[in-house]
Structures are given as structure tokens and as C-alpha cells.
Amino acid sequence: MTKDTGRSTGDAQPRRARTSPFLLLAAWLVPGLGHWILGKRRRALLYCGIVVCAFVTGVLADGELGTPRPGEPFSWLATLACLGNGLLYLARLVWVNGASAALAGLPFGVDGGGDPVAVGFAYGNTFLYTGGLMNLLLVLDVSDIARGEKD
Amino acid sequence: MVDHLLLMLWHALLVSLFFAFLWRSSPADRLRMFAKAFLIMTVGSVVVGWLMYVVP
Numbered sequence: 001m002t003k004d005t006g007r008s009t010g011d012a013q014p015r016r017a018r019t020s021p022f023l024l025l026a027a028w029l030v031p032g033l034g035h036w037i038l039g040k041r042r043r044a045l046l047y048c049g050i051v052v053c054a055f056v057t058g059v060l061a062d063g064e065l066g067t068p069r070p071g072e073p074f075s076w077l078a079t080l081a082c083l084g085n086g087l088l089y090l091a092r093l094v095w096v097n098g099a100s101a102a103l104a105g106l107p108f109g110v111d112g113g114g115d116p117v118a119v120g121f122a123y124g125n126t127f128l129y130t131g132g133l134m135n136l137l138l139v140l141d142v143s144d145i146a147r148g149e150k151d
Numbered sequence: 152m153v154d155h156l157l158l159m160l161w162h163a164l165l166v167s168l169f170f171a172f173l174w175r176s177s178p179a180d181r182l183r184m185f186a187k188a189f190l191i192m193t194v195g196s197v198v199v200g201w202l203m204y205v206v207p
Contacts, residue, residue, distance in 0.1 A: 050169050120153040
């Protein structure tokens with residue numbers, strides 16, 4: 001006679017594996033790399049293409065990368081959004097400021113590039129923010145796929 | 152010369168494609184979601200633009 005504990009083994013939740021932080025870091029640094037590592041090659045190429053296209057469009061439209069500014073709390077949100085682009089953001093910062101100036105200028109003395117009086121400035125900013133936020137969503141997606149919650 | 156409409160269409164294309172592949176699995180579902188999202192962003196933007204013109 002079996003004892004009814006009210007729990008059946010069929011209801012047991014599978015243990016969720018933890019996602020490697022290096023996988024998430026790779027997914028952030030290079031758009032699509034996380035999906036590539038997980039074997040989703042076509043999706044990886046597509047996502048990479050989309051984020052890179054958004055970033056490049058933003059730069060070509062004279063958009064400015066978000067950088068922290070003293071006394072402007074929303075500049076931190078813009079920075080977070082643009083930082084989502086990963087290596088693209090870091091490379092652009094170095095391109096605009098030079099490597100040593102970019103490091104020396106942290107956090108408030110870094111120039112984000114762009115041309116505020118250009119016609120496409122606001123559009124360029126939008127593309128830069130959108131690209132970064134999309135890449136951050138990709139990082140979350142990689143985490144879900146790695147933990148088996150999504151295909 | 153910056154074409155505002157072209158930039159809007161390009162942005163809508165990128166974002167619609169992104170979410171269609173992120174949130175849908177089957178090709179038919181992806182196509183439906185892409186079309187829906189793209190139309191909402193493009194047609195919706197034009198409609199909102201006209202509403203903002205009429206209602207200052």
C-alpha cells in the first residue's frame with residue numbers, strides 16, 4: 001500500500017539550468033552571437049543583421065550615442081539603451097573620442113558623436129536606442145533558450 | 152538628403168522583422184505578425200500625424 005503524499009512525480013517541475021554568464025556576455029557584446037552559440041544559426045544571422053543595420057543607420061543619420069550627463073537623469077536611460085548595442089557602442093565611442101580620451105572621459109566627459117543640428121539627428125538617436133534595446137531583448141531570449149524555456 | 156518617410160519605413164521594417172522572428176515560430180505566424188506590426192507602425196504613424204495636424 002502506497003502512502004499518498006498529495007504529490008506525484010509527474011507534477012515535479014524540471015530543475016532549470018542556470019545560464020552561463022559568459023553566454024549572456026557574448027550575446028550582449030556581439031548581436032546574434034548567443035543564438036549562434038546555441039545552434040540557432042539562421043536566427044543569429046538575421047538578428048545580427050537587424051541590430052547592425054539599426055546601429056549603422058543611426059550613425060549615418062548623425063545620431064548621438066547616449067552618454068551620461070551630469071544633472072540629466074534621463075541621459076542614463078539613453079546610455080543604457082545605447083549600451084545594449086555592445087561592442088558596436090564601445091567601438092563607436094572609441095571612434096569618436098579616441099581610446100585614451102574615451103577612458104579618461106568616463107563617465108561624464110565622453111562625446112557620443114552625432115550632430116544635433118542635422119536633420120536626421122532625432123531619427124538617428126531612435127535607431128541607436130532601438131538597436132540597443134533589441135539586442136538586450138536578444139540577451140533575454142538567449143537566456144530563455146539556454147534554460148530550455150523556449151526553442 | 153534625409154528622407155523622413157524612408158527612415159520611418161526602414162525602422163518599421165527592422166522592428167517588425169525582429170519581433171516576428173522573436174515571438175513567433177512558424178513561417179505563417181511570422182509573416183502575419185510582420186505584416187500586422189509593419190502596417191500598424193507605418194499606417195498608424197501617418198494617421199497619428201494627420202490627427203496631430205487636425206488637433207493641435
